[in-house]
Amino acid sequence: MSMLLDQRRESILQVIEQQGFVSLQELVSKLGASESTVRRDLEYLDGIGQIRRTRGGAAYTGDSITPFDERRASAMPEKQRIGRVVAEMIPQDATILLDGGTTTLEVARCLTGKSLQVVTNSLPIANLLAQQPSIELILIGGYLYPRTGVALGPLAAAALAEIHVPRLIMGTGGITEKGLYNSNTLLVECERLMLEAAEEVWVVADSSKFGRSALAYLCELSKVTRIIVDGGLSDHWRGVIRDAGIELTLADA
Amino acid sequence: MSMLLDQRRESILQVIEQQGFVSLQELVSKLGASESTVRRDLEYLDGIGQIRRTRGGAAYTGDSITPFDERRASAMPEKQRIGRVVAEMIPQDATILLDGGTTTLEVARCLTGKSLQVVTNSLPIANLLAQQPSIELILIGGYLYPRTGVALGPLAAAALAEIHVPRLIMGTGGITEKGLYNSNTLLVECERLMLEAAEEVWVVADSSKFGRSALAYLCELSKVTRIIVDGGLSDHWRGVIRDAGIELTLADA
């Protein structure tokens, strides 16, 4: 029983869109198709200009969907590991509220294929998950903040007021003993409503965020249920987290 | 004994609407009809443009995000011309409500560079305009309907209820003397609210849409302020539009 033609090519496009480049072998194993078949698909997709073939694989051509590529560079491996770990901790058929941000975007990347209900106000995350048939996606609307692609403002607030979810997964601009910070007051207002809409709050952050504050104060540590962070976290901060009664999950290599 | 013709085809449409794709074998067993019969049905439904046949089955043909298929580019030049003409008719610093769909997407493509406030429930359109610094983008949230990438449902309804715009630009699945149609009841519900939120209603449609109806009825012609269509429109329909008191704009070469 083989995968359908269109479906397979759709998958290829999706992978290339996400990663920017795929090797031929990677596609072969990922799709379970033969090398010949993948070659034919790449040939076709190149023919209609959807991708650009290169020796050994294929590359993405055209407009970049994710507007903030530069910022993604910092702490990338850590964020990816965190993303994988968080995704594994989410049970099948759960409902999650996914905040915007680069780390939560990495979480979203690892959710592909799982059967979930995802609520988000982030355009990049919505793009990533919109094509996943197994994921039911609910978009929080609002004024689309240009730099980060998250929906904020009164419309977002109204939507969040009508929503209740068991789990919120959010990023942060900085964490100190006093609590969480983020870079933007409008964003923080929106995140406060997210906190109220959720029973559990999981914060994902690479270890460089600890000890740093940012422009806008969000909330105190007691609001947080669990923090997922890479193994580079110092003993001091591990202690702080434990003392605050927060569950700590380390995403090691 | 056997299922009625229309009833069976209706079932096929429903399944495709829900799943986005069905294999031929799946339909055979689900409908209890023979392969030949299902083939004939698919052939017919493809002929009237309700579905798109693919090898192994049939796929949803509603306005899709991915212009994956070249055949979908059938009315592409017309749509592009319509898009250009509409964009020229929108004054600087205006506020518009942009419905989802392939034709409205072409409109959005032509808005780049203009200084505007755009409200939309379409993910593809949001992607297109999110990067434009001159455009302030407000996103209507809701359940993100797969395949088409438009936000619908209660959240979208609530957001639309709080919005008022001078101009709505919407696409359509079909136009007859009785009014406008679209492919999906959930979509139509949402579009009704858009109609109420707007003072003027502009409908963009290539001429192939005229005389065709679709699954769900939207509204009568009197709701429409202006129709923008390519030059291929027959005299009969030009008369109908004029008689309905609708302004007609032709997008010629």
Place this chain on the structure above:
DNA sequence: CGGAATTTGAGTGATCTCGATTGAAATCCG
């Protein structure tokens, strides 16, 4: 009831997709 039109199901050969194989071309590495 009876005949015509329509709808249906099975069969048939043509067409398409896919995976394996082959030899050529490009790339790598010592």
Place this chain on the structure above:
DNA sequence: CGGATTTCAATCGAGATCACTCAAATTCCG
């Protein structure tokens, strides 16, 4: 430079899918 390795394009057979035809079944209508 030369050999080994990887990647590529072309080809072929197997199996799936398709369009087409024809006869049986059903419905329609006088």
